[in-house]
Amino acid sequence: MNFEIILAGQRFANPLVLASGTFSYGLRYTHVIDRVGAIVTKGITVSGRAGNPPPRIWDTAETVVNSVGLENVGLERFSQEILPSLRFSTPVYVNLAGVTTDDFAMMLDSLGKEERVSGFELNLSCPNVKEGGQSIGQSASSVAEVTSVCRKLTAKPLWVKLTSNFCDVRETAVSAAEAGADAVVLLNTLSALLIDAGQRHPFLGAGSGGLSGPAIKPYVLYVVREVSKVIDTPIIASGGVVSGLDVIQYLLAGASLVQVGSVNLQDPEACLRILAEIEKWLNERDLKTLADLIGKLED
Amino acid sequence: MNFEIILAGQRFANPLVLASGTFSYGLRYTHVIDRVGAIVTKGITVSGRAGNPPPRIWDTAETVVNSVGLENVGLERFSQEILPSLRFSTPVYVNLAGVTTDDFAMMLDSLGKEERVSGFELNLSCPNVKEGGQSIGQSASSVAEVTSVCRKLTAKPLWVKLTSNFCDVRETAVSAAEAGADAVVLLNTLSALLIDAGQRHPFLGAGSGGLSGPAIKPYVLYVVREVSKVIDTPIIASGGVVSGLDVIQYLLAGASLVQVGSVNLQDPEACLRILAEIEKWLNERDLKTLADLIGKLED
Amino acid sequence: MRKQKARICEHTELGPGLHSFWLELPEPDDVRPGQFYEIKTAVRFLRRAISLADKIEDRLRFIIRVVGPGTEWMSGLKPGENLDIIGPLGKGVKIPEEGSLTLLGGGIGIAPLLYLARVLSGKGLRVNALLAACTREELICTEEFGSLCSEVVTATDDGSCGRKGLLTQVLPSLQCYKESSAFYACGPEPMLKALKELDIQSPVYAFLESRMGCGIGLCMGCAIKHTDGGYRRVCLDGPVFNLEDITL
């Protein structure tokens, strides 16, 4: 059975990608990382960030809301301490979270030389920071600017992670594609507010957060499908995957790779189960090649 | 205890509004309708619609996806058969779903004369029809156009129901407010795709649908809060209400009225329970006036 | 129709994924064959529609087949537990005053016909039943039908019990096929489609299913296509329709 996906000239053993922020930097659970197509690191900023005040996380049966706020060690420690410690051969994509275009350029420049870095995911979509983040991704022109500047600075694969909060993500996806992105990642979390009614105060320390988890999958599936109609650039789906069937649905809707996020928090070995479910599904239908499913949804 | 809300000069016995499409035309369960602030009818079109092919509905533990597709009897039968049969005194808002501005004008003109009609909800946000619906609501200029034309045609309250799908609803809300809406309703359902992977085909007969239910509440709460920062026009919240606490959270976030939708399908008497929960919550805190909570969320 | 807490008195497994429940209601309902209840589960937002399978004195019987999370959850219910139900819903069957009637049940579709058999035979009408399933293990309630009907013919796809073949393959060979004044059919869509093609002269009343939102006429979720090109609501206008009125 062939799970392989080729995207932007890169080979992925299978379509599963560990989503940014849900597998830290890849220092733990390497037996899981060994088995997936790629891992995206936690969002990295130039000087590091302490992150948002607690509480940072909340859930229901089918959703998670987080406001981690890009807590990270910063560019320097990431290069010097984290990268050399990674103990697996799976491709590493670094999620870059700049505030200005210069921030992105600087991080890309610095990390572009690292052999261990396979590619980049530009995080233009974080709902949990006041500056940068989704405020960039909400404007087609900002997306175009950041993407084209970064494109010039690296030959490595460049993914652009987008938001649908308060914008038309079809437009920003077209911008990213035209500016040279190798793939667009759809979607980061939906902006979310939790209220402690008794206190008349937001429940999360940061005031608001981002919604993820299986409940949003039908929405993200729709967005993936619609964006696939307006760009030829490959799409990487992110939203609500918990099962092998979810992955297959995203491939059918037009995604080439599929990120697995929140479910890693419930079970760090979820990807192993998901791979087994995909295999079983293909077997039952006597199908051999997963890549053949991409975009094969009929109307 | 005082549950009363005044909005656009109209008095509502309490902030609960039965959301469009989840209580049909108000012919059944009138003991529930008697107790709420208002009822919004199923979306009405000029000539009526047969609706979308089945299946039309799907759910998880915390979400509902529907693609009813504005099945309705049309303007004429609505006026002649439905309106005279309504057996309650609760205010009736008619959800108008036109394709062109003329459609809205025509329906408004005709129904504006009906004494039994308290006001209108312009449905510029239905994800389940090919023409009209959310394609109007995605454009600030179309929202402005439809709203201002309708505004000129009626002195009755005019609510404008908006979508956040593929647009910046802060902008369309401003458009609606400036064009004279008495309130904006946030939000209609999120566009959603369900896939029957075995058939490689959308699961719903119509191809796609709209996502509602408790899982989307943190997202809609966020949107209500953000829109309340950019308009002074009252906001009516719609999204995921299942409990009294949800209603209170929406009021705190800035909503003046709160629509109750999907949960009516689970339990047609849900509003009675929700009212009791609100009362209990106020009692426990020795609060007397519900309207005092509107917009009282602290940062 | 109203909301009630029904107490489960008995739960038996009838076959693979097939479960029978007897329930006790605080305020017993007047209920007709073909009517159904909307059951709240802990795992899905919307209720699940389940037909009345039988009623003896004030006890109601439901029979379910596990096909997804809602029915899976029901299959784990234990005697003594309470079930949040709304019903009875739908129009149900109009009970004829006379005639010779045939029940056509396929798979889990056998269940709702059982109470119909009880009511029809209770009126002294002549009732035949043709009950079909994929295999012997899935053929339910044949003994009960035996005690209520003049004749019961069974069939399985694999021939493991009764005649071998599909219900619609067996039916034309039976005497009742020609003689019945009405048929009541409940089963999977392919069975109903095939029945439609048999072009039976007497009326065929079909128990239909659709994915439901509310079950009570509020949402228009339960549409089924009418031959006039419009839709009907399974929950309000049905769930029992004249087969010739419906496009499958």
Next chain:
Amino acid sequence: MRKQKARICEHTELGPGLHSFWLELPEPDDVRPGQFYEIKTAVRFLRRAISLADKIEDRLRFIIRVVGPGTEWMSGLKPGENLDIIGPLGKGVKIPEEGSLTLLGGGIGIAPLLYLARVLSGKGLRVNALLAACTREELICTEEFGSLCSEVVTATDDGSCGRKGLLTQVLPSLQCYKESSAFYACGPEPMLKALKELDIQSPVYAFLESRMGCGIGLCMGCAIKHTDGGYRRVCLDGPVFNLEDITL
């Protein structure tokens, strides 16, 4: 740390909303006081962190207080059922070689100190305990502490059992307050805050809580403020911290 199915052997209700469970693991763990497990529930997406309350031979004990849907679900578990758990997690307590130690437990915070009492007394160390709760019914495990500790003082807010007053009001009057070489405190945030203000000279090790995402170091969800201005992860860096390092 690993994922296991733990079988529930015993479930007892200790007080209002307070439940004790004894569990059996297929592959028994080596676990330290202060460590915790992440428990999967059917009603919430994320696991719920529960401390090891005790361990006798290979059986683990959890004690929970119902505060929301996850713990409510746990309170309905029955002997024989399996629990999906990940653990042991966190660093746990560094067991001292010598000294006289005092355990300070408030409410459900008494639970994790029980296993610590067992391990400390097992090492022959002198252990005192001050256990406090709102009312008599919420004061748990006092007998077990009695058999493991040199001295056990109890207090309740309403005076219904032991001394009347908050733990931090009673503590200064005890001899151990001056003499203990270390304190281990577990309880609600207001109790820990008040403890911090008492400015105790010996180290106070506090068992901290935070809302957790993963419990295993993947998500940075469990932040707690360090006095250096940064955050620490309760799941990896804790859950036991020196109270003076933490901003509450």
